[in-house]
Amino acid sequence: MQAKSTRPVNDVRCRWQHWLATMTLLGLSMPSIGQAPAAPAQGGPALSPSVAALAKAVSSDPLTMGWMQGFPPPAAKLVMHTPESVVYPRNRWAFSHIRELVPTATVWRGNGPASPLPRAERDIGSIPFTDVDGTRRTFADMLTLTYTDGILVMHKGKVIYERYFGALNDHTPHIAMSVTKSLVGTLAAMLVADGKLDPAAPVTRYLPELADTAYGDATVREVMDMTVGVHYSEDYANPKAEIWDYARAGGMLARPAGYSGPPNFYDFLRTLRKEGDHNQVFAYKTVNAEVLAWILRRVSGQSLAQLLSARIWQPMGAEQDAYFTVDSIGTESGGGGFNTTLRDLARFGELMRNDGRFNGRQIIPTSVVADIRRGGDRAKFANSTSGPALPGWSYRDMWWVTHDSHGVYQAFGVYGQRIYIDPKAELTIVRYASHPVASNAANNPITFRAFDALAQSLMK
Template structure:
């Protein structure tokens, strides 16, 4: 066996995960590249420690049908001389890597530009693996929200339930990489203890984490097999897309925020959603109650089909909206109650006003302006999108969306987009009501408007949040954007009425709170700004 063959065997065994990540960049017609000299040299280049090429050098080209998919470009010479030089350099790198692997030295922090996928011992290993997977490692709608099955489920929503597609942009928003070293080891104080960023991410079941400063990627991590090209569920961060769509129609004069929602959806007349104003629905200020056996999360999940539907439960999103009744002793505008019905009702109005589906609206008005990859949204048996929690995208495109909002806040996007974001994110005036609501724990001083959390921190910071640890953080004053995808177990029962504040009195683990996330963001910014 020649020297190059030895290197190839060593590389494929010791660095198989990294090689798989590289190989996954090619589409099926180009899989032969995996065994080619060109891709082999790319692997040599990566191991040898050359400065990583910018993400933009993976140029997305020729997406139209029939052209073979993505084309891969390499930032180094491919000639015979180049091959000998790179393989020689790689020999030394492999020897060093082999030596380091057997030593007791701790692993150094990895550059953000590498978009590192970090493997750790994981209970999710082996799930949905094999032909067929073993019975105890299969994911279905009875276990998809339970750990460890949820980790696979959140990355494969299109394989678990029907979805509608959201089209990407023909010219994705560039996100240059400007790595800041050592951010793994940045620490912050929490409840008298010091915790590092890498510890925080692992202990909160993070799947992907990305930080942008002034539009540049300064830190990016992928955990336990999650990849840069994989979609991940947004959960309730989806609501923030719905809120932004509503603000666009308000700006265009097509949606009156002070009109009752039944003005646009007569079928909702006599329901808590239809009798409340559009703005009350957008701000979660509807006095509504759900039956105890049909809480606002499980009833909707069953209606969409992502959980088993209980007997007699609604079998579509439209039917789900007819289930709730007015909350006793409560009036709209005097409460703050987070639930899924209001955004689904608002989405119904958006469809009626425009004559387009929610997926079409998101694609045309938002996603096609910046996204590099298509997204998806879960739908029910009627094709109705789950506008309160069914959206999935890549981590980088979620960061592009957050940047889209930040740039609009700064008036750096076309006027109609900036005007809509200004409407959605104008200061909320419901801090007192929010403080009495069912998500107040860990969010002191917050307000809420158009399905966005407002931190009221003096920087104009806003957040989108979703169950199981999904987070978007935008600090316009510091030009800081952070997105966190997670698979954080959460089976706590949800409040079933506007008068039920069980979660306000029972906060989640401190480590998983919004306050802790903000502390991590502040620590990261402090390191970046030095």
């Protein structure tokens, strides 16, 4: 049954939510994680912004909202695979139930025991910090204000804090959104280390199908570090942006009657045209991750799901199977379709923090982690749209590298998904969230302050 909307279809806010919904379906990031979001207008009585934000976060808990409860759920409480049903606040349920909405491919954990996650729990919820507006807050406040669905903190290899909210629990996968890209970039760097993939080679050595596209004269490295000059816009506010063609091609955005566009990811990638020069500036575009995923399949002879299972998920002793969303011909979304539990995302984060070693094995070559930590070209990042908000950062192998004094590097996904690795503090944080605003610019300020306060506290 279709949930009936009470909002008029032509309402601007409704259309904005429609765009957001599609991004949700696709697991895409905003063009820049540093870009300031357009804040939705607040209705209702005049509360202080701080109190109103807390109230909104608490009241949108998916269990409180009653999404998908009952057999059948009431029409007004349905969350389905429609653009409308996976925007805030329904996203608070949907992000933990993606496989119930779309086809998916398993990332098998293997048959072995899960690797141990030793515990040394302490309540870090009361750790204080000062928010950007001068408000004194706690780490727990940050979780509420960023619409956190779950968080797992590891310090010196032990779980010190693990909390779940709303629709998430310790064994259910949650969509990782663009955190997916960092997995794809890591796998690519592993194939480079194996000598199977040459980053200096033209993309067409592996994908001759892309000869007549923007990728016809790009190198693999330019794809891995997103410095490709490609005519492709992820501007949510423009219904003509290529993001919508991509969405329809991937089968995640419903196609109009008579649709004759590209029927899958592969065919869409073949339509991309060059814009500007390669290797000039960092330009965050999800299609690069899809091209890289295609290269990985061609080079390894495995699907992305098989490759990730064989090279990382099985060796690291994952606790649960993970999965990718797939298009109409079974192609995984390497741009944003990965779903896993927070515990297994934490295992992956720890694997990275430990220079590729975990579960008693060297799973990722040390050189791969070193390459990521060393980072990408900072000048090309500074000149990008992300540059002003994230000064001094770079992007390498599809990871965000801060170049700060702790050597922090991160995987980002829209709506608050995060892997945060602080080598100096021996700290790994993984968080899943379902923020009303896609752009991480909406939560970065408070997230960073809370994470930094935690790191400082742990290093005392």
